[in-house]
Structures are given as structure tokens and as C-alpha cells.
Amino acid sequence: MTTFPDPVAVYRTMLLARLVDERIWQLNRLGRAHFAVPCAGHEGVAGFAFALDPARDYLVPHYRDLAALLVFGTTPRDVFCHLFAKANDPMSGGRQMFAHWGDARRRILSISSPQPNHVTHAVGIALASKIRREDAVTWTGFGDGSSSKGDVHEAMNFAAIHKLPVVFCCENNSYAISTPQEKQMAIRNVADRAAGYGMPGCTVDGGDPLAVFEQARVAVERARHGGGPALIEIKVYRFLPHTSNDDDRRYRSREEVERARVQDPVTLFRQRLVDETIWDDGREQALRQELQHQIDEALEFAEHSPAPRAEDAFANVYAA
Numbered sequence: 435m436t437t438f439p440d441p442v443a444v445y446r447t448m449l450l451a452r453l454v455d456e457r458i459w460q461l462n463r464l465g466r467a468h469f470a471v472p473c474a475g476h477e478g479v480a481g482f483a484f485a486l487d488p489a490r491d492y493l494v495p496h497y498r499d500l501a502a503l504l505v506f507g508t509t510p511r512d513v514f515c516h517l518f519a520k521a522n523d524p525m526s527g528g529r530q531m532f533a534h535w536g537d538a539r540r541r542i543l544s545i546s547s548p549q550p551n552h553v554t555h556a557v558g559i560a561l562a563s564k565i566r567r568e569d570a571v572t573w574t575g576f577g578d579g580s581s582s583k584g585d586v587h588e589a590m591n592f593a594a595i596h597k598l599p600v601v602f603c604c605e606n607n608s609y610a611i612s613t614p615q616e617k618q619m620a621i622r623n624v625a626d627r628a629a630g631y632g633m634p635g636c637t638v639d640g641g642d643p644l645a646v647f648e649q650a651r652v653a654v655e656r657a658r659h660g661g662g663p664a665l666i667e668i669k670v671y672r673f674l675p676h677t678s679n680d681d682d683r684r685y686r687s688r689e690e691v692e693r694a695r696v697q698d699p700v701t702l703f704r705q706r707l708v709d710e711t712i713w714d715d716g717r718e719q720a721l722r723q724e725l726q727h728q729i730d731e732a733l734e735f736a737e738h739s740p741a742p743r744a745e746d747a748f749a750n751v752y753a754a
């Protein structure tokens with residue numbers, strides 16, 4: 435049975451993701467990091483990771499799933515070593531662009547640049563789990579824009595036919611870079627498509643990580659017990675540009691972004707903890723200080739880590 439997560443642990447994860455994200459953005463603006471893919475606004479999605487078992491389940495993430503990765507054991511040191519393409523980058527040993535998550539030790543599959551190929555890979559893992567009679571569930575995330583791609587259709591159709599233990603999670607932030615949802619699809623909810631594949635679908639507010647957890651828990655338990663796949667759509671808003679290479683002022687007004695920020699999932703969840711008297715300003719200050727210290731230390735560690743060696747360029751690329 436999946437146990438209800440400690441709300442403070444959920445908040446800690448969301449805040450750490452936000453602070454790491456902010457630091458990466460600053461490093462990029464300072465010219466010290468080549469590329470940033472912000473997750474600000476998507477942190478509440480991580481509620482799903484508390485419904486999974488990192489010791490047996492597989493995560494095939496969306497590139498904005500930094501907070502969920504932290505639940506699966508990824509550390510700020512890992513993130514910064516990946517950002518600086520260091521030899522000890524657990525994602526790819528310094529080979530991949532930033533936010534191409536993956537860590538074999540932690541059952542996190544490497545994502546590929548062509549979006550969203552990884553959704554079909556997730557279905558492959560789920561098929562293997564079924565053939566091997568493992569009780570592992572595979573979770574895969576993708577954006578609303580990616581949901582228009584054929585890969586997602588093929589993955590969901592195949593998974594439903596074969597009743598595979600996989601959960602599809604569409605993180606709908608209403609934009610595929612500059613393309614708004616209404617130019618991408620003629621429906622309001624991506625989850626409505628689930629019926630067409632013969633699987634349950636639901637829409638949940640990404641501002642509420644515990645609501646996300648609850649929907650994820652139902653889908654994961656169903657998948658684990660042979661009930662087959664499900665589609666969960668989580669409504670979020672991306673506060674920063676698509677990546678550090680994007681200028682979002684060209685396609686959305688500052689007023690729209692400011693309006694969305696009123697519903698900042700990190701602030702909303704903190705307020706909820708305060709209202710329930712399990713959080714206060716003193717604890718907030720202490721936590722922020724602790725996390726900033728952890729980030730400073732991780733950054734220092736990554737900056738002093740060695741670069742990959744030229745002779746290792748082909749390691750894990752060709753069979754020896």
C-alpha cells in the first residue's frame with residue numbers, strides 16, 4: 435500500500451527544485467551555464483513521485499520533472515555536474531545537453547532530444563516488466579505539445595491493448611514553446627483522449643501536489659495490479675521562457691505571466707501548510723538557509739569536478 439506523503443517532505447522537494455532552478459537560471463545569465471530548461475511552475479507535478487516506489491518503479495521523465503527526480507534520489511550535485519558536463523554527471527557522463535535526465539542507478543531512463551520518443555521507450559520498459567512478471571510500474575511524462583505527436587498515440591494504444599503497467603502523464607502548461615494549446619488541439623483537456631484508447635483519464639490541478647499524489651496513487655496501484663495504463667493530465671503554468679534560448683515576451687503578455695504567478699504552486703502549498711499550523715516563518719527561513727547551503731556546496735563540488743577524458747569519448751557508445 436502506498437502511504438500518504440509527509441506534506442513537509444513534499445514542500446521541501448518543491449522548494450529545493452525551485453531554488454536549484456533559480457540558481458541554474460542565474461548561472462546561465464552570468465554566462466556560466468550553457469543552457470537552462472526551467473521547471474518553475476511545474477513543481478507540484480512531483481506529487482506523483484510520492485506514489486511510486488523508487489526501489490522498483492521506473493521514471494521516464496519530462497524535462498521539467500526536476501522536482502520528481504529529487505524524490506527518486508537525484509541530488510543537486512548530480513544536477514550541477516550534469517549542467518557543467520562533468521565526467522561524474524550521472525545522466526550521461528557529460529555527453530548530453532542539460533535537462534536530458536537519466537540515471538541507471540536510480541531507474542531513471544535517459545530522455546532523448548526528439549520529443550517525445552521517450553514515451554515509446556517507457557512502454558517498452560512496461561512490456562519488459564510484464565514479460566518478466568515484475569510488479570514494477572513505469573511513469574512517463576510529456577508536455578501538451580508532445581501529446582500531439584504520433585509517438586504518444588502509438589504508445590498509449592499499444593499499452594492499452596496489452597494492459598501494460600505504465601502511467602502516462604501530460605504536463606499541460608498550455609504552450610509548446612510559442613504555440614498555444616488552441617493552435618495545437620481542438621479539445622480543452624488532453625485527458626479526454628484516454629477514452630479513445632480504452633484507459634481511464636483524469637485532469638488534476640498541478641498547484642495541488644497532494645491532489646496529484648492521490649490521482650497518481652490510484653493509477654499506479656491499478657497498473658501494479660494488472661489493470662493496465664492510465665492517462666493523467668496535470669494543469670500547470672511555466673513561469674519562465676521555454677528555455678534560456680527563448681524570449682517568451684514575443685508570444686505571451688507580462689500580465690498573463692503575472693496573473694499565473696498568483697497561483698504559484700510553491701507559495702500556495704507553503705500557505706496551506708501555514709494554515710494547517712505545520713509551518714511558520716521560522717521554519718521557512720531555516721529550510722531556505724539549509725537548502726541554499728546545500729546548493730552552494732553542490733555547485734562548488736561540480737565546479738571542481740574533472741571534465742570527461744578524451745579517451746572516454748566512445749565509452750557506452752559502441753560495444754567494446
Ligand SMILES: Cc1ncc(C[n+]2csc(CCOP(=O)(O)OP(=O)(O)O)c2C)c(N)n1
Nearest residue numbers: 547548549576577578579580607609610611
Ligand atoms: C521531434 C522534435 N521536434 C521539435 C523539437 C523541439 N522542441 C523541444 S521542446 C518543444 C515543445 C514541447 O512542448 P510541450 O510538449 O508542450 O512541453 P513544454 O516544453 O511546454 O513543457 C519543441 C517543439 C524536438 N525536441 N523534437
